[in-house]
Amino acid sequence: MRVRTTLVGATALLLTAALAAPAVAATGAHPTGEHPAGGHSHAATRKAVEAAVAAGVPGVTVTAKDGHGTWSTTAGVGDRRTGEPRSTADRYRVGSITKTFVATVLLQLEAEGRLSLDDTVEKWLPGVVHGHGHDGRHITVRQLLNHTSGIFDYTGDADFDRAVFTKDGFFRHRYDTLAPGELVSIAMKHEPYFAPGTSWKYSNTNYVLAGMVIEKVTGHSYATEIERRVIAPLRLRGTFLPGTRITVPRPSSRAYSKFLDPTGPVYDVTTLNPSLASSAGEMISDSADLDRFYSALLRGELLPPEQLKEMKTTVEATGIPNARYGLGLMDIRLTCGVHVWGHNGGIHGSTSTAMTTAAGDHSIAFNFNGDWAGDMQSVIDGEFC
Numbered sequence: 001m002r003v004r005t006t007l008v009g010a011t012a013l014l015l016t017a018a019l020a021a022p023a024v025a026a027t028g029a030h031p032t033g034e035h036p037a038g039g040h041s042h043a044a045t046r047k048a049v050e051a052a053v054a055a056g057v058p059g060v061t062v063t064a065k066d067g068h069g070t071w072s073t074t075a076g077v078g079d080r081r082t083g084e085p086r087s088t089a090d091r092y093r094v095g096s097i098t099k100t101f102v103a104t105v106l107l108q109l110e111a112e113g114r115l116s117l118d119d120t121v122e123k124w125l126p127g128v129v130h131g132h133g134h135d136g137r138h139i140t141v142r143q144l145l146n147h148t149s150g151i152f153d154y155t156g157d158a159d160f161d162r163a164v165f166t167k168d169g170f171f172r173h174r175y176d177t178l179a180p181g182e183l184v185s186i187a188m189k190h191e192p193y194f195a196p197g198t199s200w201k202y203s204n205t206n207y208v209l210a211g212m213v214i215e216k217v218t219g220h221s222y223a224t225e226i227e228r229r230v231i232a233p234l235r236l237r238g239t240f241l242p243g244t245r246i247t248v249p250r251p252s253s254r255a256y257s258k259f260l261d262p263t264g265p266v267y268d269v270t271t272l273n274p275s276l277a278s279s280a281g282e283m284i285s286d287s288a289d290l291d292r293f294y295s296a297l298l299r300g301e302l303l304p305p306e307q308l309k310e311m312k313t314t315v316e317a318t319g320i321p322n323a324r325y326g327l328g329l330m331d332i333r334l335t336c337g338v339h340v341w342g343h344n345g346g347i348h349g350s351t352s353t354a355m356t357t358a359a360g361d362h363s364i365a366f367n368f369n370g371d372w373a374g375d376m377q378s379v380i381d382g383e384f385c
Contacts (some may be wrong), residue, residue: 008033030131031141034136040064040069044382045364048375049075058256058266059086062366063287065295072287078253078369080266081336091238093254093274093288094352095345098283099207103128103145104297105214105225105308115217117134117142117310117327121149121209124216128177128181129209131188140197141213144206146315146326154183154188164276166265167259172350174272177244183208183278200318200325204280205327211279222279235294239288246271248284255349258372269349281345290354290365294342298360312341336385347373355380 042064047061059076072088109115121129121136121144129136132150140289143149154160163169163176187205194201211222218225223241231239247257248270250384255270274282285293292381300308314331322333332340332355342355349369353376364383368374 005262010299020281021366025342040066040068040071042073042383042384044385046073046380046382048382049073049366051378052368052374052376055375058370059253059366059369060088060374061088061090061092061287062097062254062364062365062378062379063088063103064289064362065288065291066362070288080254080256082270084253086369089238089286090367091248091250091284091382092369093248093255093287093347093350094279094283094285094354094367095277095347095350096292097285097290097343097345097352097354098277098279098281099345100208100328100343101226101230101283102210102214102222102279102298102313104302105146105222105229106141106210107311108215108229109214109304110310111304115141115213117145119300120224121213124213125209128184128212129188131357132194133191134188142327143196143311144210144213146200146201146325147206147317148197148200148315149203149206150192150194150196150199150201151203151205151209152187153201154191154205154208157186157190158178160186165259166186170259170269170272170354173248174269176276177273178275178278180212181207183276184212188209193309200315202317202325204277207280208278212281230293230302234289234292234302236285237291239241239289239293240284241282242274242284244273245283246273246276249267256370258370260372262372272348274347277347281347285370287365287367289356290352291356291363292355294356294365295363298356298358299342319321332380334385335381338384340380340384344376353377353383357384 050378052060059078061074062073072087076082078086087337118140122140138150163173214222254268256266257269258264311327311329314326317323317325324331330343340355349371351371352367353363
């Protein structure tokens with residue numbers, strides 16, 4: 001999917017690396033797990049969630065966790081036809097949040113001595129990154145993970161855009177299966193954005209290639225390695241890699257899109273074949289699992305200190321205010337000066353964010369089940385500021 005610099009108007013939103021979008025004010029939310037006296041009241045978070053629904057988001061689900069316990073809330077509906085509310089246990093498509101899981105596995109492999117971040121892409125995927133100026137001999141695994149490779153983003157291809165991000169194209173092709181190599185081949189039809197290491201630009205192709213490297217190094221799919229190395233040890237029971245499965249398992253809500261026409265009709269886009277996102281964004285999860293994952297990651301439970309330091313070594317995320325990008329992990333400086341780490345992502349009808357403090361002791365994860373409205377940044381600011 002084409003990457004946007006905001007989450008609004010984002011049907012073409014496979015994985016965005018940005019956080020902001022416009023917002024307005026209020027409707028009822030449904031809180032659970034209130035903290036005892038002295039705990040975080042989450043009033044500002046709840047207000048921001050209500051504002052997102054007032055701005056047009058069909059529904060929101062949020063879970064935050066800190067030293068006082070776990071707090072969850074929902075607002076709006078999970079099904080516009082029946083009026084069924086969103087659930088705090090909802091599973092949803094997380095889009096680019098998948099990238100942090102992929103990067104974690106590659107860093108584990110580095111810690112095991114099975115690859116180096118400075119290995120070239122050509123070493124592991126000979127002949128794959130080639131054409132129109134692309135050359136895998138001069139691109140490293142590190143540059144894939146921090147988006148300094150210059151490789152063209154396949155979601156920016158005009159034919160792919162028409163087939164996936166327009167209403168007619170989506171409903172015609174929503175169940176097509178696309179292999180990772182096909183996605184990379186689309187990118188190779190275009191010139192790179194810049195010479196490797198000379199700038200920064202978010203490209204979903206980088207993480208399709210990263211998934212292919214995992215398979216070449218281990219002999220197993222990236223999905224198998226994520227399940228074995230991350231999902232199972234952390235007991236993330238709501239998280240999985242669907243492959244070509246078109247549905248989101250219950251509990252879950254419907255997902256809605258306006259296909260980049262904010263004044264147009266709303267379409268149900270819940271079912272789709274997520275192979276169009278591959279290792280750049282196919283994952284399904286829930287808010288509690290995402291809190292657990294990012295907290296464990298930042299606390300050093302998944303990576304040795306050297307690899308966690310590598311992951312948190314950032315470059316300027318050109319064009320994204322107050323953000324720097326590490327290896328599948330973003331460092332966001334909030335309006336109040338607080339730094340949080342995490343990622344966000346989107347895919348048709350679903351926009352999500354997961355953020356945690358540097359110590360992993362305060363986390364939030366949430367999802368909007370619409371891709372054309374709502375202010376995600378205000379929810380994050382409300383929780384941490």
